[in-house]
Amino acid sequence: DAGITQSPRYKITETGRQVTLMCHQTWSHSYMFWYRQDLGHGLRLIYYSAAADITDKGEVPDGYVVSRSKTENFPLTLESATRSQTSVYFCASSEGSGRNEQFFGPGTRLTVL
């Protein structure tokens, strides 16, 4: 299917476990982004990537790791999940980070027990 997809859509894990959230886009967009959304905070940028093998921190990067070996994939890993990382995670992509609009995925709802 064309577009931007995220998997899993729902995930429950335990404190201390490693979790990887997947993001895949079929447009060959150069830029990809990870956001988290919590009540009272809106969407906050975690990491972004300008191209394969180029990543940079956003507003709230602590506790997360990203990689981008292929243009179409941008996985987000929580190396040791904490309860404060319970959130809804959105991936997005765009042709550039300038005037170009960002296209968002459907989100992953993560619960850390």
Next chain:
Amino acid sequence: DAKTTQPPSMDCAEGRAANLPCNHSTISGNEYVYWYRQIHSQGPQYIIHGLKNNETNEMASLIITEDRKSSTLILPHATLRDTAVYYCIVRVVYGGSQGNLIFGKGTKLSVKP
């Protein structure tokens, strides 16, 4: 610190125009005004953007004041499906972290039958 100010909520009757205001009094010359919306439980969706001229597309119109310190998003004939949180964002056009989207709390628009 917030770069935009929006009312937390608004109501609109179905079929009427919805006018959503946004103040961005500290906007600089190289910053565009963007509007996104987020329907419940979905990823944000791009609506429109502009620099200083009024813009219109198939979804909405964007009216930016001459001094660029405020703008209004207009949904000409609101439907129940337009019920969502609407985000007004200012961003620079070139790349790097300064070009990233910074979401505030937005305006929750409720379209009522």
